[in-house]
Amino acid sequence: MSPEQTPDAAARSAADQVPADQPFGHAMTIGDLSRITGLSASAIRFYQRRGVLPAREGEGGWQRFDSATLDRLALIQLAKTAGWNLDEVVRIVDALDVDPDAVPAERPIWQGLAEAKLRELDTVLDRLARLRDVLDGALKLGYLPADRAHRLPSVLGWTAPAADDTHDAPIEHPHRTDTTL
Numbered sequence: 001m002s003p004e005q006t007p008d009a010a011a012r013s014a015a016d017q018v019p020a021d022q023p024f025g026h027a028m029t030i031g032d033l034s035r036i037t038g039l040s041a042s043a044i045r046f047y048q049r050r051g052v053l054p055a056r057e058g059e060g061g062w063q064r065f066d067s068a069t070l071d072r073l074a075l076i077q078l079a080k081t082a083g084w085n086l087d088e089v090v091r092i093v094d095a096l097d098v099d100p101d102a103v104p105a106e107r108p109i110w111q112g113l114a115e116a117k118l119r120e121l122d123t124v125l126d127r128l129a130r131l132r133d134v135l136d137g138a139l140k141l142g143y144l145p146a147d148r149a150h151r152l153p154s155v156l157g158w159t160a161p162a163a164d165d166t167h168d169a170p171i172e173h174p175h176r177t178d179t180t181l
Contacts, residue, residue, distance in 0.1 A: 027056075027064030037073050044073070050086065052076060052093050072096060082121060088113060130155045 030041045037044075047053040053072055056063045072093060079089045091110045098108065134152065138144040154161040 027066060028069070030063055030065070033065055033069065033073065036070065037077070039073065039077075047073075047076065050090065052086075052090055068096075082117070082124070084117070088117070092117075127155050 028036075030044055033039070033044055034041050044053065048055050053065075053069055056065055056069075075093060075096070076089050079092060084092075091113050094108070095110045095114070098104075130151075134144070134148055137148055151162065153159045
């Protein structure tokens with residue numbers, strides 16, 4: 001659980017979730033946002049202070065938020081899950097504020113960042129796929145063979161991959177002839 005999430009964020013019920021095909025019929029309070037997202041109200045206010053979320057004033061001094069705020073919070077949380085820092089998140093959220101009909105004089109900063117982040121995500125996804133293959137093989141065999149474990153440093157780029165290093169290679173048990181475990 002991250003520090004800005006409430007303790008019961010992981011245990012939210014389906015009743016707390018908003019159906020994707022059901023637009024909000026009313027503006028949400030900060031408490032509603034907190035309940036739906038699992039973020040604390042102080043985290044939401046922090047994002048407002050940083051300019052990532054708009055400050056909203058409603059009747060009687062209560063803040064009200066629309067579904068666009070929920071969209072922004074989802075983008076923020078997904079980016080943070082991918083390891084982005086808040087400055088990077090702020091730049092990407094800037095993409096939500098772009099007028100699609102406007103032609104910028106120069107390339108927006110967020111586009112270069114997005115391209116770099118896509119390359120990083122591809123690298124992480126490849127590493128995760130290779131780790132998944134190693135774990136899957138270990139589970140099928142009941143142990144992690146040394147010939148598989150020695151491939152892990154190359155996954156991190158610490159060593160060059162071995163010529164036979166393919167993560168699609170079948171799992172072979174040294175004492176079995178059946179590789180369809």
